[in-house]
Structures are given as C-alpha cells and as structure tokens.
Amino acid sequence: MTTGFCLFDTALGTCAIAWRAAGIVGVQLSEGSPEATRARVERCFPGAVEHSPPTPVQQALDAIREHLGGALDDLRWIDLDFEGVPEFDCNVYEIARAIDPGDTLTYGEVAAALGKPGAAQAVGQALGRNPLPIVVPCHRVLAAGNKVGGFSAGSGTLTKRELLALEHAPGFDDPVLF
Template identity: 85%
Template structure:
C-alpha cells in the first residue's frame, strides 16, 4: 500500500504528514530544515511518495496547523492507521490521545490505567516510538514528580516545553526568563 507524504508550514516551522488509505500514519514536527523534516519522515516510511493530500488529510493538516498556531484542538477527530503498531503501543496511544490540551499525566499514570503499574518505563518507550506527535500528544506525558522527561521529536525537551506552554499547561505557560 502506498504511503503519501506532504510538507506543510505551521507556527513552529515546516511539519510533514504521512497517510495511507485508512488514515494518518505519521506526523513529523519541524527539524532543522524542511528537507531534514522530509527526510526524517521518509526514513520512517521508505515507500512514501509526495502527493497532494486528499481532503481528509488536508483537514488533518489544517487542524494541526491551527492547533500549533494557538487555536487549541484535541485532534481526536483525525482518523489514524495503526496497522503494524504493537498492541501495547496502541493501548498507550489510546490513553494518551484522551489527554486534553493543558493537562498532563505521568508515565506511571498511564501504566496504572493500563493495569500494569510497574510498566512506566515501557510506556515511555512506547511514547518514544510515537509516529504521530501532537495528534497523539505524547508531550502531555511527564516523568514522575512533574519532570519533563524525554521527547523524541526535533528540538527534544525544548519542543516539548514549547508545546506545553502553547497549550497553557500549568507550570509551563510562564515565560522563560533564562
């Protein structure tokens, strides 16, 4: 099955999206350049071909663009394709997708919700493999004690903090002075 990709501009920079017939399979947050963004997504989807997005994908692009521009949207209406994604990861993504903008859970909270209270590290690993950042808002998942934890998208934890601030998340929406 062919994977389509497209780049699109947002308030954070150039993002990319990948899709198949069943739904969105990947989102790439901005890297150092639009070409780097494209290459990182193509690395994940080697069969990808750049196409004009069909209407549902364009709607997803518009939603992501608006969200990153400050018009907060939970983006739960976007159809996703999890073919080939392990069941544990899908379960983690389902819980993560239900976290509203401006709120957070910890890796341990998600593990407990899965009925696996000792699996916080496995939850973190699943989120590190998240192919759909922002749509599956892994930036809303923190380490124990409210620590930022990791973030595998371009810009790392700085981008995670920027997304949390954009969503007016308590403790992250204050201006950074230093």
C-alpha cells in the same frame, strides 16, 4: 498500501504528515529545515510518495497547523492507521489521546491506567516510538514529579516544553498561584 506524505508550514516550522487509505500514519515535527523534515519522513516511511493530500488529510493538516498556532483542538476526530503498531503501544496511545490540551499525566499514571503499575518505563518507550506526535499527544505525558522527561520529536525536550506552554499546561506557561 502506498504511503503518501506532504510538508506543511506551521508556527513551529515545516512539519510533515504521512497517510495511507485508512488514515494518518505519521506526523513529523520540524527538524529545523524542510529538507531535514522530508529526509526524516523518508527514513520513517521508506517508499512514501510526496504529493498533495486528499481532503481528509488536508483537514487534519489544517487542524494541526491551527493547533500549533494556538487554536487548540484535541484532534481526536482525526482518523489514524495503526497497522503494524504493537498492541501495547496502541493502548498507550489511546490513553495519551484522551488527555486534553493543557492537562498532563505521568508515565506512571498511564501505566496504572493500563492496569500495569510499574510499567512506566515501557510507557515511555512506547511514547518514544510514537509516529504521530501532536495527534497522539505524547508531549502531555511527563516523568515522575511532573518533570519533562524525554521527547523524541523535533528539538527534543525544548519542543515538548514549547508545546506544553502553547497549551497552557500548569508549570509551563501560566503562573500557578496555588
């Protein structure tokens, strides 16, 4: 199947979206410049062709842009294509996708929800491979003690903190009194 992609501007910089006929296969947060973002997409999706998105992809792109601009949307309605993604990763992504904007879970809580207590590190590795940041909101999964943990997209943990602040996650934006 042919993979298409396009770049689009957001409040966080130039991002990209990649798709196939069955749905969105990738979202790339800004790499600091349009050229760097394009290069990352081309590395992640060899042979992808840059062109205008079809209507469902344009709707997803618009929703991601609006979300990053502060008009929060859970983005669960976007059709995704997980062909070739390991089953464990898909299960982790399903749980992450159910976390509402402004809420968080820890890697250990996701592992427990999978019925695999003690698999927090494997959860973190799966989230590190997440090809769909924002749509699969891996930034909403934190390390033990609600520490930021890692983030492989964009500018790393700085971007993760920025996304959590944008979504008003407690401890990242609004002061918590109690």
